[in-house]
Amino acid sequence: MDNIVQNNKLKSTAGRDQPLILTPLQDMRGFLFHHLGRLLLFLITCSSMLLVLLIFFFVIREAIPFLTKFSLAEFLATQSWYPEAQPPKFGALSLIVGSLYVTISALVFAVPTGILAAIFLSDIVSLKVRDFIKPVIEILAAIPSVAYGFFAMLVLAPWMQTKWGFTTGANVLNASIILSIMVLPTIISVAEDSISAVGRELREASYALGATRFETIFKVAIPAAHSGIIAAIVLGMMRAIGETMVVWMASGNANQIPSPWWDLSQSVRTMTATIAGDMGETPKGSPHYWSLFAIGVVLLIMTFLLNIISEYFLASAKKKAGGY
Amino acid sequence: MRHIIRQISDKAFTILTGTSVVLLTFVLLIVLGPMVWRGVKAVIFKDTVEFRKMQLDLYNRGNSANLKLENAETETFRKTVYKIVDDFKHGIDTEALVDKSKQIYRQLGKELRYKGITNEEYQRIRSLARELRDRLQVALESNDKKVIKENIDYILQYHLDENLADTSAVEFFALAEDFQQSVENIDLNKRQQYAGSLQQIEEIVFHLLGPKPGDPLPALTMDRYGATRWDLAQKLLDKLLWSEKWIQQEVDQPLVKIRASRAEEFAGTKLEPLFGYIENNLVKMLKPELTVYWQYFIDDSTPGHYFGGVGPEILGTLLLTLLAMLFVSPLGVISAAYLVECASDNIAVRIIRMSINTLAGVPSIVFGLFGLAFFVLFFIPLFGGPSKPCILAASLTLAVLTLPVMIKASEEAIRSVPQSYKEASLGLGASGFRTFIRVTFPVALPGILTGVILSLSRVAGETAPILFTGAVALGPLPKSPFDPTMTLSYGSYDIAVGDRLAMMVPHNQYGMVVTLVLLILCLNAIAIVLRARISRKLRGQ
Numbered sequence: 001m002d003n004i005v006q007n008n009k010l011k012s013t014a015g016r017d018q019p020l021i022l023t024p025l026q027d028m029r030g031f032l033f034h035h036l037g038r039l040l041l042f043l044i045t046c047s048s049m050l051l052v053l054l055i056f057f058f059v060i061r062e063a064i065p066f067l068t069k070f071s072l073a074e075f076l077a078t079q080s081w082y083p084e085a086q087p088p089k090f091g092a093l094s095l096i097v098g099s100l101y102v103t104i105s106a107l108v109f110a111v112p113t114g115i116l117a118a119i120f121l122s123d124i125v126s127l128k129v130r131d132f133i134k135p136v137i138e139i140l141a142a143i144p145s146v147a148y149g150f151f152a153m154l155v156l157a158p159w160m161q162t163k164w165g166f167t168t169g170a171n172v173l174n175a176s177i178i179l180s181i182m183v184l185p186t187i188i189s190v191a192e193d194s195i196s197a198v199g200r201e202l203r204e205a206s207y208a209l210g211a212t213r214f215e216t217i218f219k220v221a222i223p224a225a226h227s228g229i230i231a232a233i234v235l236g237m238m239r240a241i242g243e244t245m246v247v248w249m250a251s252g253n254a255n256q257i258p259s260p261w262w263d264l265s266q267s268v269r270t271m272t273a274t275i276a277g278d279m280g281e282t283p284k285g286s287p288h289y290w291s292l293f294a295i296g297v298v299l300l301i302m303t304f305l306l307n308i309i310s311e312y313f314l315a316s317a318k319k320k321a322g323g324y
Numbered sequence: 325m326r327h328i329i330r331q332i333s334d335k336a337f338t339i340l341t342g343t344s345v346v347l348l349t350f351v352l353l354i355v356l357g358p359m360v361w362r363g364v365k366a367v368i369f370k371d372t373v374e375f376r377k378m379q380l381d382l383y384n385r386g387n388s389a390n391l392k393l394e395n396a397e398t399e400t401f402r403k404t405v406y407k408i409v410d411d412f413k414h415g416i417d418t419e420a421l422v423d424k425s426k427q428i429y430r431q432l433g434k435e436l437r438y439k440g441i442t443n444e445e446y447q448r449i450r451s452l453a454r455e456l457r458d459r460l461q462v463a464l465e466s467n468d469k470k471v472i473k474e475n476i477d478y479i480l481q482y483h484l485d486e487n488l489a490d491t492s493a494v495e496f497f498a499l500a501e502d503f504q505q506s507v508e509n510i511d512l513n514k515r516q517q518y519a520g521s522l523q524q525i526e527e528i529v530f531h532l533l534g535p536k537p538g539d540p541l542p543a544l545t546m547d548r549y550g551a552t553r554w555d556l557a558q559k560l561l562d563k564l565l566w567s568e569k570w571i572q573q574e575v576d577q578p579l580v581k582i583r584a585s586r587a588e589e590f591a592g593t594k595l596e597p598l599f600g601y602i603e604n605n606l607v608k609m610l611k612p613e614l615t616v617y618w619q620y621f622i623d624d625s626t627p628g629h630y631f632g633g634v635g636p637e638i639l640g641t642l643l644l645t646l647l648a649m650l651f652v653s654p655l656g657v658i659s660a661a662y663l664v665e666c667a668s669d670n671i672a673v674r675i676i677r678m679s680i681n682t683l684a685g686v687p688s689i690v691f692g693l694f695g696l697a698f699f700v701l702f703f704i705p706l707f708g709g710p711s712k713p714c715i716l717a718a719s720l721t722l723a724v725l726t727l728p729v730m731i732k733a734s735e736e737a738i739r740s741v742p743q744s745y746k747e748a749s750l751g752l753g754a755s756g757f758r759t760f761i762r763v764t765f766p767v768a769l770p771g772i773l774t775g776v777i778l779s780l781s782r783v784a785g786e787t788a789p790i791l792f793t794g795a796v797a798l799g800p801l802p803k804s805p806f807d808p809t810m811t812l813s814y815g816s817y818d819i820a821v822g823d824r825l826a827m828m829v830p831h832n833q834y835g836m837v838v839t840l841v842l843l844i845l846c847l848n849a850i851a852i853v854l855r856a857r858i859s860r861k862l863r864g865q
Contacts, residue, residue, distance in 0.1 A: 037757060041662040042672075047655060048731065049679040051724055055686060058697040113344045120341035135852065136349050142848045143355065143841060144785020145688075146816045150837045151355050153820050154830075181351055212334040235685075242687025244788035245817060272689045272788070279692075279792050284701070296693040300686065307685040311678065 056300065063297045066090075066290035075294065081255050083278070083288040090291045094257045096298065098268035101257075102172055102247055103240040105264060106179035111233055113180075114187030118232075121188070122196040123203075123217055141185035149249035152178045157250065166265050170252035173264040178246050183236040190235055194228020194317050195221055227320065231313035238306040241272075242299065248273040271295045356841070363838025366633075366831045367620050370554035372610035373398055374534055378549045378631055383623065394611055401609045402533055404601060409526065411506070412595040421464050425499060429457045431492040456482065456496050464503065476504045506594070521589060525564065525598075532560045532602075533609065546630045546825070553831070554612040561606055565599055620835065628798065628825035629815075629832045634839050636801055640715075640809035641843070643802070644790070645783045647719035648726065653776055655723075656730030663731070664738045665760060684728035688788040695721030695793035709806060716805040718794025725789055726779040733775020737768040740862060770858045774851045781847035785840065787813040797822065812840040 022030065066075075070090055078091030117137075121130055156178070157169025166173075198221050206216040222229065252267025275292050282289040373394050379385045413420075432453050436446055456479050463475035479500045534550030535542055542548055551557035567586050570579040587599040602609075623633035667673040699717040709716070741764050749759040787795075795814035802809045816837040819826045826833050 034756075038662075038666055041658060041666060044655065045659040045662040045667075045676055048659060048683055048727055049676050051727065052679040052682050052686075054698060055683075055690070055694045055724075058702070059690060059693055062693075062697050113347060116341045116344035117348060120345050124338055124341055125345075133345055133349075136352055138848065138852065139356075139845060140348065140352055142781060142785075142844055144787070144813060144844060146785065146787040146813045147359070147837050147841050148355070150816055150820045150833075151359060154833065155358050181355070184348065212330050214334040214337040215330070217337075238685050242685070242689070244687065244689040249817070249821060272687060275689050275693065276788060276791055279696075293693060293697070296690050300690050303685045303687055303690075304682060307682050310685075311681060 059293055059296050059300060062293035063290060066287060066294045069287065070291075075291075079257065081274075083282075083291055088287055090287070090294075092271070092274075092291075092295060092298070094255055095269055095271045095274050095295065097257050098251070098255075099241055099247075099270040099272065101268055102175050102179060102251060102270055103237055105172060105176035106183060106240050107233065107237060109176060109180035110183045110187055110236060114184050114232070114236070115191055115229060117184070118188050118191035118195055119217055119221075122192045123213070123221065137185050137188055140181065145182065145243060145245040148178050148182055149245040152246060152250035168252060168265075168267060170250055171265050171267050172251060172258065175247050175251040175268075176264070178250055179240050179243060182243060182246065183240050186239050187232045187236040190232035191225075191229050194225040194232070197228065197317070198224040224320065225317065227313040228317035231310045231317060234306050234310040234313065238303050238310065241306070242303055244272040244276050248276050253277065271299055275299075359834055359841065360838055362830065362834035363836075363841075365555070366835025366838070367618065368614075368616050369831065370612040371615045371617070372551055372554055372557060372612050374550040374610065375552035375615075377534075378552055381548075382545070382626060382631065383619070385619070398609050398611060399537065401605050402537075404605075405529060405533070405598065405609075406536055408595060408598045408601070409522075409529065412593060412598075413522065421499065421503065422461055425457050425460045425464075425496065428492050428495045428499070429453055435491055452482070452485075453493055453496075456493070460496060460500060463500070469507065472504070472507055476500050518590070518593070521567070521586065522595070524567070525586070525595075528560055528564045529602075532557060532564070532606075545627050549631075551610065552631070554610070555831075556829075557606060557610055557612070561603065564602060621839070624801075625832075629819055629836070630825050630829055634812065634815070634836050637810045637812045637815045637836065638839065638843075640795075640802065640811045641784050641813070641840075643715055643809060644719050644722060644794070644811060645780050647715065647805070648722035648783050649776060649780055651720060651723035652726050652730050652779065656727060656775070656779075657734050657772060659727075659731050660734035660738055661760060661765075664735055665756070665764070680728045680731055683724075684732075686725075688725065688786060689791075691721055691725045691789040692792050694724070695789055700793055704806075712806075713792060713794045713796075713808050714806045715794050715802055715809050718790040718809075719805075721789045721793050722783045722786060725786065726783050729779045729782055730775055733778060734768070734772045737771025737775060738764060740771060740858075741767045742862070770854055774854045774858070777847050777851040777854070781844045781851070784847070785813055785844050787817055790814060812836060812843070816840055 075090050075092050076096070077093055078089075079094045080089045080091045081095065082089040121133060125133070152174050153170070156174055160166045160169040160171070160174060202220050202224060203216055206220045211219065247270045251270060251273060253269045253273055254267035255269045256266070258264075258266040258268060275295055278288065279292055282292065373391070376386050376391055376394070380388060380391055433450065436449060441449075459475040459479055463472045463479075466472050466475075480497060483497050530536075530547075530550075532551050535548065551560055565586060566583045567589065569582050569584065571582050573580050587596060590596050590599075617633075620633035621638060622635040624635050625632035663673070663676070667676075695717055696713075699720050700713055701711055703720075704714070704717055705711040745763050745767060746759055749763040750756070754762065790811065791814065794808050795811050796808045797810070797814065797818040799808065799810060819833045819836050
C-alpha cells in the first residue's frame with residue numbers, strides 16, 4: 001500500500017524537480033511541429049483559392065475554342081442566336097440585355113422595399129418585434145429558387161393571364177417580381193447591418209439638435225451608411241444576375257430585346273436560362289457547347305466585377321464605422 | 325406650420341417603412357400559402373375505391389377481402405351506367421352497326437358454304453342476304469325516318485323466311501328491330517353531334533370508373549384505374565355534366581367560354597337519365613374515404629409521377645446533400661480555424677478571404693458548368709471513374725458551392741468562443757493546437773453544427789449546379805455513387821415544366837415542391853433553435 005502511494009507521489013512529482021528547459025532536439029521538434037502544422041492548415045485553407053482558380057481555368061478552357069473560331073465582336077454585339085443553324089450564329093447581345101433587363105427591373109422593386117425594411121428593423125422597431133420579423137426574412141431567404149420558379153410558373157403566371165389580362169404569364173414582370181423577392185433578404189440584411197453600424201452618438205447628436213426621426217435617418221444615418229447600402233444593392237444585383245431557375249421558368253425564354261424598352265409584359269431570355277436550357281441538348285465539343293461556356297465566362301466576369309465593387313464599398317463602410 | 329409638416333412627414337415615413345415589412349410578410353404568405361395548401365392534398369385527401377385497388381395492385385397494401393366486397397358493391401351501381409350508355413349507343417354509333425352487319429353477312433357466307441345446298445340455292449340466299457345488308461346499311465346511314473322505316477320494314481318481312489331460319493341472318497333482324505326501337509326516341513339530324521358528344525362522355529366515364537369490367541386490361545398503368553381521388557372525381561363529374569365550348573360571339577373579339585348542360589343536350593333521349601344517375605350515385609360507385617397517405621414520402625412513383633410518391637427523390641436529395649456535407653465540413657472547419665486562430669492580416673490571407681467571397685458570388689449555373697467541365701469530364705475519369713453525370717460529381721459540385729457558407733458559419737462559431745476560455749487553457753500550459761482541440765472546438769461545435777445544417781438546407785434546394793452533373797427526372801434508383809439520381813429540386817422543376825402526365829395530377833406537382841420546401845424549412849427551424857440556445861448559453865456564462 002505504502003509502496004503504491006510512494007510510486008504515485010514519485011510519478012506525480014516526476015519532472016517537476018527538473019528545470020523547465022527543453023533539450024535542443026525537443027526545441028527543434030516543437031518548432032518544426034508548430035510551423036509545419038501551420039503550413040498544413042494554411043495549405044488546406046488555400047483550397048478555396050485553388051477552387052476559384054480551377055473554376056476560372058476550366059470554364060475558360062472550354063470557352064477558348066469558341067473564342068478562337070468565332071469573333072468576339074459578333075458574340076457581344078449582335079442579336080441573332082441560332083446555334084444550331086447552318087452556319088451557326090452566336091450573337092449573345094439579346095441574352096446579355098435580357099439578363100440585365102430582368103435584374104434591373106427586379107432591383108427597381110427590391111431596393112426601395114429593402115431599404116425601407118432595413119430602416120424599419122434598425123431604427124424604428126423594438127428588439128422584440130424584430131425577433132418576429134427576422135424569421136420572416138430568413139424563411140424568404142431559405143425557400144429554394146426552384147420553389148420560387150414553381151410559384152412563378154404555376155401560380156403567378158396563370159393569375160397574370162386570367163386576372164390581369166396579360167397575353168402571356170411568363171414575362172419580364174413575372175420574373176422580376178419573383179427575383180425581387182429573392183433578392184430582398186440579401187439587401188435587407190446587408191443594409192440593416194450598415195445602418196445599425198452608424199454610431200449612436202451621431203443619431204443622438206441629430207436628435208439633440210431637434211431633428212425628427214425622419215430627418216435623422218435621411219440626413220444622418222443613411223448618408224453615413226451609404227457605402228454599406230450601395231454594397232447591399234450590388235450584392236443583390238449579383239444574386240439576381242446569377243439566378244437561374246426562376247428566370248428560366250418565369251421569363252418566357254424568348255430571344256429578343258423588348259421594344260418598346262419599358263414594356264415589361266414581353267418575354268426575354270437570360271444568359272443563365274440559355275445555359276441551363278441548351279446544355280442538355282448539345283453534344284460535347286460542338287460550337288454550341290463551347291458557346292455556352294463562353295456565356296458562362298461572361299457571367300463569371302460580371303459577377304467577379306460586381307464582387308470587387310461590393311468588397312470595395314463594404315471595406316469603406318467598415319473603415320467609416322471603425323472611425324466613429 | 326413647418327413643424328406640423330415635419331411631424332406628418334415623420335409619421336408618414338414610419339408608416340411607410342412599416343408597410344414594407346407588412347408587404348414582406350404578405351409576400352411570404354402569398355408564396356407559401358397556395359403551394360402548401362395544394363401540396364398537403366398530396367398526402368391528406370379523400371381516396372376512392374379505385375385508389376385502394378391501385379394501392380393493392382402496385383404496392384401490395386390494404387385488405388384484399390374487404391376490397392372485393394367493396395368492388396362487388398360498386399359494380400352493382402356501375403352496371404346501370406354501362407347499360408344506359410350501351411342502349412343509347414345502338415341508335416347513335418351507326419358505324420359500329422354497319423360493321424356488324426357486314427360481319428354477319430360474311431359469317432352467313434361461311435355457314436352456307438358448309439350447309440350442303442345446291443349452287444343455285446346458295447346464290448339465291450346469298451343475293452337476298454346481300455340485299456338485306458345493303459338495305460340495312462341505307463337505313464343505318466339515313467337521317468330520314470321515312471327511309472329508315474321503309475327499309476327496316478322491307479327487311480323484317482323476310483323475318484319468317486324458311487331459308488334464313490337457323491342461320492346468322494337471324495341477327496340481321498335482331499339488329500334491325502333494335503335499331504328501329506332506338507331510332508324512335510332520337511332526333512336523327514342531331515346524330516352526328518350526339519356521336520361526338522357520346523365519345524367524350526365515354527372517355528370521361530372511362531377516366532371516372534376505370535376500364536369496363538370484362539374489357540381487356542389497358543397496357544398503361546395509369547389507364548387501369550378510374551378516378552383515384554375524390555377531388556379528381558368531382559372534376560370529372562363536372563366535365564360530364566357540363567360541356568365547355570369556345571364560341572366567338574362578336575367579330576374580332578376573343579372567344580368566350582360557354583358552359584352548357586349535357587343533360588339538356590341529350591334531353592328526350594335514352595341517355596338523359598345517365599347524368600342524374602351518376603350525379604346521385606357517384607358516392608356509391610366510388611366510396612370516398614378520408615386518408616392520410618403518409619407513404620407518399622417513401623413510395624416510388626409510377627408511371628411518370630402519375631401515381632405514387634416522392635420516395636426516390638427524397639432519398640436522392642439526402643444522398644447528395646449528406647455526401648456534399650461530408651466533403652465540405654472538414655474543409656470548412658479547418659479553413660475557418662486557420663482564419664480565426666492563426667491568420668494574421670497579411671496579403672495571403674487577404675487573397676484567401678477575397679477568393680472565399682468570389683466563390684460565394686459565382687452564379688449557381690456556372691458551378692454547374694464547372695462541375696461538368698471539371699468533375700464529370702476531368703477529375704473523376706482521372707481516377708478511373710466513368711465520365712458521366714453521377715451522384716459523386718453532383719455532390720462534389722455542391723460541396724464547392726457551399727464551401728463559403730460553411731467557412732463563414734464556422735468562423736463565426738469559433739470567433740464567438742469567449743477569449744477567457746482560451747486564455748485559461750493556455751495558462752495551464754496547453755499548446756495552441758491542444759487548446760483548439762480540447763477547448764475551442766467543443767464550445768464552438770453547436771455553432772458549427774448550425775452552419776452545417778444551414779449549408780445542408782442551401783444544398784438541398786440547389787438545382788442549377790446539378791442539372792448537368794447528376795440529376796435525372798426519372799430513372800432507376802442509384803446503385804452506386806457513379807449513378808445519377810432523382811432529386812426533389814430537379815424533380816420540382818421537371819414536374820412543373822416538362823412532365824405532361826404530371827399536368828393532370830396537380831396535387832403531385834405541388835406535393836413535390838412542398839416536400840422540398842418543408843424539408844428545408846425544417847432544417848432552418850432546427851438551425852434557428854440551435855442558434856438561439858447557443859446564444860443564450862454564451863450570454864449566461
